[in-house]
Amino acid sequence: MIKIFINKRGYFVSLTGGGKVRNKKMKRKVIMITVIGVCILVIALVSIFVKLFFENREISIQPDELLKQYMANINDCKYEEMYAILSDGDESDLSKEDFIAKNQNIYEGIEASNLIINITGMTELDKSQIIVSYDTYMDTLAGEISFSNEARFIKNEDKEHRLVWQTKLIFPMLNAEDKVRVNTLKAERGNILDRNGEMLVGKGVASSIGLVPGKMNESKERDIERISELLDISVENINKSLNATYVKDDTFVQIKTIPKDQQELEDVLLEIPGIMITDIAVRFYPFGEKTSHLTGYIQNISAEELEKLKDQNYNANSAIGKSGLEKIFEDRLRAMDGYEIIILDSNGEKKNTLAKKNQKDGESIQLTIDATMQSILYDQFSEDKSCSIAINPKTGEVLALVSTPTFNSNDFVQGMSANKWSELNENINKPLYNRFNVALSPGSCFKPIIGAIGLTSGVIDPDDNYGHSGRSWQKDASWGDYKVTTLKDYGDQANLENALVYSDNIYFAKxxxxxxxxxxxxxxxxxxxxxxxxxxxxxxxxxxxxxxTFDTDIQLADSGYGQGQILINPLHMASIYSAFINDGNMIKPYLIYKDNSSPEYWKEQVFSKEASEIVHKDLIQVIERGSGSGARTEGVLLAGKTGTAEIKLSKEDKEGTELGWLSIMTADKNNEAPLLIITMVEDVKERGGSQYVIQKVKKVFENR
Known part of the structure; x- marks a missing residue:
């Protein structure tokens, strides 16, 4: 049995031999175990402390970071997440729904975006309250708004920082009873004027027809049916307007806008209980159908257009040019509304102006168009499918651009019924089709162009006689049964002048x-x-x-008298014809009026001076003694060419239609007011062909 004891120095002493050495080893082991135990304990305590510290940090985000989160949510319209940051029992005591509605209405109403804040300081009021100072910058529909502000944070029961909400967080000068309003500062779209300053498009007044529900009586349903008939609007649409959520008994509910000149209709409507008629400003087209294909019209922007133009400051209420000059010159005519963001006090009085962007009126545009000329040409052909272009062949000023049949631009602006829209779309005469900007088969009006090309190139001598061909001809037997035909057999003097005077297809085929x-x-x-x-x-x-290219000789021959596959735009034809009085230079047409109307040529020396003079002289003879003699006008020397283009599915087609043409101009090169008119009328077969056109265009020259 071994006995162990501890002496005064702390050594382990054994009664057996070698005990002192073993005691030292055991002591070191104990010390090591103790040290390791202490280290493990320290590490565990530190871990617990760190865990608790960071868990507490995660829960209690610092006020400046919380404020940044709150403001970032405004940019993303995350109003519920904003509400989650608030303390309980704020001064406004707003419900969650009221908080969301108030913030949404204000921020989205002013179109707030790109809101950023810059923290400028934090002040600790006590252990549970901190004030965060910051600067705010945001873009709105009225421009940038910036201000300095303060936000107060308190700690809740869980020691978490929470934002104390008040209306001043939106704007520092906004009290709980105040309201934020956006005023639209209306801008005026630019006018379109004729050469003499007469308005073709501009501001006008129309009649707004509406109902006041509280003034309707027990015959309400019958009255709505009557209104539906009078205004050509469905009962369903009327009831939909009356049942809108904003409508009260004294609300004026707009039903339709009608032209101001329909007094008889207004009188009938006013006999219906509840009807009210007020004047409203509208985009107005005083010439109606006479200028509609030229001016076009405006309407509210579509969703597709809004998406496409989203970076150009349009909004859902914007009107935009849909066709014609309204569309072409949209950027110049466009009005840019201004906006004012203000704060109203509890009495509705203006308290502060937060931002203001002034309106910008559109530019008014003056055209070379002569409203009188436009009206005369329209009146002559209003019942036809036609187009007419009038220019000054010396300056290039375009005086008229007419297409018939047509529509009334005012109908699109004031509201077109479904029935009216269907009528326009389904009309076999295609009133929505603009005929003056398309390319058409020119028929014999193309012959002077062939003559001028032949003379300029030296291939044609004006005095060469192509000999007698009768009324039909073919190059050789390779053409088979195909022959070029012409209407008049005028003998054996087939030179250039006679070929133009008698409109000889065979001469120009050759x-x-x-x-x-x-x-x-x-x-x-x-x-x-x-x-x-x-x-x-x-x-x-x-x-x-x-x-x-011309693939065959037959196609080439047919092209010589304006058939084959020749298609020409009427304005292009006018420019080519201008070369006959401009020494072979084609005038450049233009539409925007300018004080200096000196000529600018589109193409120079396309025909030789000699060639243009010969053709010009021959075209005078066409009017004096040829196919265009019906256009002779007392006191005015004219030059021109008639044309009848056959539109057939094939040579054997006997049911094809005909286009009647007339290209005519004042022949005196010194005329102070030269005029060139190109007119095309569809379906002149059985109506006299181009002679039908002559009688109508003649009146334009007679009435100048």
Missing amino acids: AALKIGRDLLAEQLTNIGFEETIPFEFGMYSSSFSNTG
């Missing part, structure tokens, strides 16, 4: 063959075929072949 495929294609390209016409109003380009 001329085209002499010019040749390549040269004719080259020369037509030189005078603007297959090229965009340099003009403010978009026009279809003219073309001479579907393949870009």
Whole structure:
């Protein structure tokens, strides 16, 4: 048995031999175990402290970071997340729903965006309250708003910081009973004026027809049916308007806008209980149908347009040009409304102006158009499917652009019924189709162009006699049964002048063959075929072949008298004809009025001076003694060419239609008010062909 004891120095002493060494080893082991135990305890305590510290940090986010979160949620319209940051029992005592509604109405009402804050300081009032000072910057529909402000944070029972909400957090000068209002500062869209300053498009007044529900009586349903009939609007649409959530007994509920001049209709409507009629400002087209294809119209912007133009300050209430000049010059005509963001006190009085962006009126545009000329041409052809273009051939000023049948631009602005829209779309005469900007088969009006090309290139001598061909001709037997035909057999003097006077298809078929495929294609390209016409109003380009070349001699021959695949835009034709009085230079047409009307040419020297003079002289004879003699006007020397283009599915087609043309101009090169008119009328077959057109255009020259 071994006995162990501890001496005064703390050694372990054994009665057996070697005990002192073993005691030292055991002591070191105890010390090591003790140290390790202490380290483990320290590490555990530190871990617990760190865990608790960071858990507490995660729960209690610092006030400045909380405020940044709150403001960032405004940009994202996350109003519920904003509400979650608030303390309980704020001074406003707003419910969650009221808080969301108030903030949403204000921030989205002013179109707040890009809101940022800059923390400028934090002040601890006591252990449970901190004031955060900050600067705010935001963009709105009225411009930037910036201000300095303070936010108060308190600790809740869980020691978490919470924002004390008050209306001053929105704007520092906003009290709980105040209201934020956005005033629209209306801008005026630019006017469109004619050359003499007469308004073609501008501000007008219309009658707004509406109902006041509280003034309707027991015959309400019967009265609504009567209103539906009178205004061509469905009962369903009327009831939908009356049942809108905002409608009260004394609310004026707009039903339809009608022109101001419909007094008889207004008198009948006013006999119905509850009807009220007020004047409203509208975009007005005083010439109605006479200028509609030219001016076009405006309407409210569509969702697709709004998405496409989202960076150009349009909104859901914007009106935008939909067609014609209203669309072409949208950027210049457009009005930019201004906005004012204000605070109203409890009495409705203006308290503060937060931001203001002034309105910007659109630019008014003056055209070269002569409203009188436009009206005369429209009146002459209002019952036809036609187009007419009038220009000053010396300056290029476009005096009239008319397409019939047409529509009334005012109908689109004031509200078009579904029935009216269907009528326009389903009308076989296509009133929505703009005929003055398309390319059409020109018929014999193309012959002077072939003559000028042949003379300029030296292929045609004006005195050459192509001999007698009768009323039908073919180049050779390779054409099979195909022959070129003409209406009049005028004998054996087939020179250029007679060919134009008698409108000889055969002469110009032969001329085209002499010019040749390549040269004719080259020369037509030189005078603007297959090229965009340099003009403010978009026009279809003219073309001479579907393949870009004349594939056969028959096609080439037919092209010589304006058939084949020749398609020409009327304005392009006017520019080519202007070369006959401009020494071979094609005038550049333009539409925007300018004080200096000195000529600018689109194409120079497309015909030689000699060639243009010969053709000009011959065109005078066409009016004096030829196919255009019906246009002779006392006191005015005229030059021109008639044309009848056949529109057929094939040569054998006997049911095809005809286009009647007249290209006519004042012939005196010194005339102070030169005029060139190009007119095309569809379906002149059985109506006298181009002679039908002559009688109507003649009246324009007679009434000048």
